[in-house]
Amino acid sequence: MAQPDETHDEALFSWLKSANQHPDFPIQNLPMGVFKTRDLPPRCGVAIGDEIIDLAKLATSSPFDGLAGEALSTLTGKTLNPFIQLPRSYSAAFRLALSRSLRAGSRLEAIVRETLISKHDVEMCLPCSIGDYTDFYTSIHHATAVGKLFRPDNPLLPNYKWLPIGYHGRASSVVVSGQQVYRPNGQVLRPNSNEPVMLPSEKLDYEAELGIFIGCPSPQFSPLEIEQAEKHFFGVCMLNDWSARDIQAWEYQPLGPFLSKNFVTSISPWIVTAEALIPFRVQPTKYSDRPYVAALNSPFNTSNGGLDIQMRVSLRTAQMKASNEAPVTLSKTSFKHAYWTVAQMISHHTTTGCNLNAGDLFGSGTQSGPEPEEAGSLLELTEGGKKPLTLPNGEQRTFLEDGDEIILSGFCISSSGLRIGIGNVSGQIASTTPGPGAPMFSGQSL
Numbered sequence: 001m002a003q004p005d006e007t008h009d010e011a012l013f014s015w016l017k018s019a020n021q022h023p024d025f026p027i028q029n030l031p032m033g034v035f036k037t038r039d040l041p042p043r044c045g046v047a048i049g050d051e052i053i054d055l056a057k058l059a060t061s062s063p064f065d066g067l068a069g070e071a072l073s074t075l076t077g078k079t080l081n082p083f084i085q086l087p088r089s090y091s092a093a094f095r096l097a098l099s100r101s102l103r104a105g106s107r108l109e110a111i112v113r114e115t116l117i118s119k120h121d122v123e124m125c126l127p128c129s130i131g132d133y134t135d136f137y138t139s140i141h142h143a144t145a146v147g148k149l150f151r152p153d154n155p156l157l158p159n160y161k162w163l164p165i166g167y168h169g170r171a172s173s174v175v176v177s178g179q180q181v182y183r184p185n186g187q188v189l190r191p192n193s194n195e196p197v198m199l200p201s202e203k204l205d206y207e208a209e210l211g212i213f214i215g216c217p218s219p220q221f222s223p224l225e226i227e228q229a230e231k232h233f234f235g236v237c238m239l240n241d242w243s244a245r246d247i248q249a250w251e252y253q254p255l256g257p258f259l260s261k262n263f264v265t266s267i268s269p270w271i272v273t274a275e276a277l278i279p280f281r282v283q284p285t286k287y288s289d290r291p292y293v294a295a296l297n298s299p300f301n302t303s304n305g306g307l308d309i310q311m312r313v314s315l316r317t318a319q320m321k322a323s324n325e326a327p328v329t330l331s332k333t334s335f336k337h338a339y340w341t342v343a344q345m346i347s348h349h350t351t352t353g354c355n356l357n358a359g360d361l362f363g364s365g366t367q368s369g370p371e372p373e374e375a376g377s378l379l380e381l382t383e384g385g386k387k388p389l390t391l392p393n394g395e396q397r398t399f400l401e402d403g404d405e406i407i408l409s410g411f412c413i414s415s416s417g418l419r420i421g422i423g424n425v426s427g428q429i430a431s432t433t434p435g436p437g438a439p440m441f442s443g444q445s446l
């Protein structure tokens with residue numbers, strides 16, 4: 001795993017004014033995504049300051065040599081998949097060449113400047129074609145708190161500390177930030193009843209997660225040892241695993257969540273690459289009485305397997321929107337508290353020989369920190385709906401109501417204050433049954 005290099009130098013200065021001191025997209029970030037405009041079909045881009053580099057347009061000038069040039073030639077289609085499946089040496093070379101081209105004094109300034117499109121003129125799309133989506137459960141604080149609500153006698157099951165628990169999710173319903181979230185109908189067992197009823201979920205919730213994209217594919221029947229796993233980690237986004245808690249409580253035993261989590265999963269539009277995250281690597285949080293599992297340990301994972309990614313959840317109700325109030329923060333935490341690392345999730349997923357493909361998406365599982373106010377879901381913040389939250393404007397919430405907008409955002413910040421944004425993922429709740437072609441709402445997207 002690489003050490004910080006010249007692309008991470010905090011003193012780098014770009015010829016693009018808006019990139020310098022940009023809170024999300026300075027020259028040290030260079031996240032990748034797919035966008036479209038009124039005139040242009042979906043195409044690959046890199047966010048820099050308040051602009052987006054149109055990579056198909058950049059490729060027509062063949063500005064880069066060697067691996068970086070080859071990498072750029074894969075970025076002319078409608079998804080990032082042809083690029084992210086390449087070995088990491090290509091993405092590292094591309095990042096270096098792009099970083100140099102954006103620095104003050106670069107001989108490529110005029111060529112790159114020609115490709116810039118304002119972020120205000122684009123609509124973001126899913127960054128890649130997602131073949132499979134797996135949702136993990138890596139926050140021990142979330143697992144313990146939720147376990148207490150669902151299984152008071154047995155909150156943390158004995159397997160938790162031995163392997164990263166997960167379930168196979170539904171890739172077809174992953175959407176990009178800004179898409180409406182329609183309240184799902186489902187079977188629910190009401191209190192003091194023996195028979196379920198079909199109704200719109202009354203316990204609609206969010207889950208604050210990190211999204212993890214797989215890059216270089218791994219072949220079937222070739223388990224990845226933990227030392228190899230990082231080579232398959234392409235990058236991250238923010239992910240909201242919308243969850244209908246009443247549907248979940250009735251359906252989840254014995255096979256786990258099914259319809260309660262398959263109706264929509266929202267992700268932020270930009271993928272922040274593993275290379276950009278190098279300065280924010282940390283030692284994973286140490287947990288006492290963790291059993292030693294040789295296959296899930298490596299010297300690198302022990303020293304640098306963690307990622308200090310700050311996560312924030314905020315809510316804007318319809319009433320707040322109508323009176324022009326800013327969203328209210330519900331919780332803050334960091335992915336550094338996760339019990340299992342990205343490499344452990346990747347390696348474990350392939351243990352039986354399951355293959356991973358470029359563009360596969362992992363959810364980290366809801367990230368809740370050690371303190372109650374760091375909880376990544378309403379289920380935890382309201383203790384299963386028993387303790388409503390009172391918002392600054394006097395409104396109360398147990399679960400989400402129609403018109404509520406949830407905004408999950410992420411960023412990393414260095415000890416000297418350099419910040420890179422991971423992104424924002426927002427979604428607004430609408431009452432059930434949209435009819436064909438769910439419209440967009442004007443949510444915030446980064």
Ligand SMILES: O=C(O)/C=C/C(=O)CC(=O)CC(=O)O
Pocket residue numbers: 135136137138139142143146147150207241252257261364365366
């Ligand atoms: O049964 C439980 O303990 C809870 C399961 C989940 O909510 C599954 C899930 O989505 C995991 C997560 O996001 O951490």
Ligand SMILES: [Ca+2]
Pocket residue numbers: 135136207209241363365366
């Ligand atoms: Ca989840």
Ligand SMILES: [Mg+2]
Pocket residue numbers: 169170241242261262263264265
């Ligand atoms: Mg989902």
